[in-house]
Amino acid sequence: MSTRTRTRTRTRIPRRPAALAVGLAAVLAASVGPSFAAPHGSTGPAVTRTVATAAPSVVNPGNQVSLQYDSAYLPMTATGGKAPYTWSAVNLPVGASVNSSTGLISGLLRGSGIRTVTVTAKDATGATASTTFTWRVIRDACPRC
Structure with a gap:
């Protein structure tokens, strides 16, 4: 060894x-x-x-299709920026509204047609971001059947 x-x-x-x-x-x-x-x-x-804080960005939910007289429930989200966000929306379907503090779009859809919706989020520093999508509300042939 x-x-x-x-x-x-x-x-x-x-x-x-x-x-x-x-x-x-x-x-x-x-x-x-x-x-x-x-x-x-x-x-x-x-x-x-x-x-530096990144600018806010609103997540696009994609195009929406709903039936007339259905309930809408579409939560919007944002990334970046400085929370809390203040939400607003233009050209929503008839009967829908956006909650300015949560970004939830909800309501009973009463009208039919195609809308181009723009949703905007404003962060705590005043910076804004928005997204646009279409929302088609189809009239049901038999709404009470």
């Missing part, structure tokens, strides 16, 4: 504390959030980072 001996050689890497401190400050600035500045008495440069 043979015995092997391992020899390790270590290469010494010179350390530069000033470069490490500046690099660490940059890493911390990227990970702590919207803004970061070096503490008082720091010899490194101050790092400031500002995060």
Whole structure:
């Protein structure tokens, strides 16, 4: 049986504390959030980072088809921006309305025809976004059968 001996050689890497401190400050600035500045008495440069809020976007629900005298239930959603949102809609089918705080379109559809509906969401900063879709309400041949 043979015995092997391992020899390790270590290469010494010179350390530069000033470069490490500046690099660490940059890493911390990227990970702590919207803004970061070096503490008082720091010899490194101050790092400031500002995060912009994405503009809101209203999710398009796709074209809608309903029967006259049916109940409408269409929840609208938005992404981005800063909640809460204020909702509004134009050219809804007769009998439908939008809840301005939840974005839910509901009601009893009384008219028939095709409408081009535009729904708009306004975020807490005042930025707006909208989407447009068609809503076809078909007159039922026998509404009481």
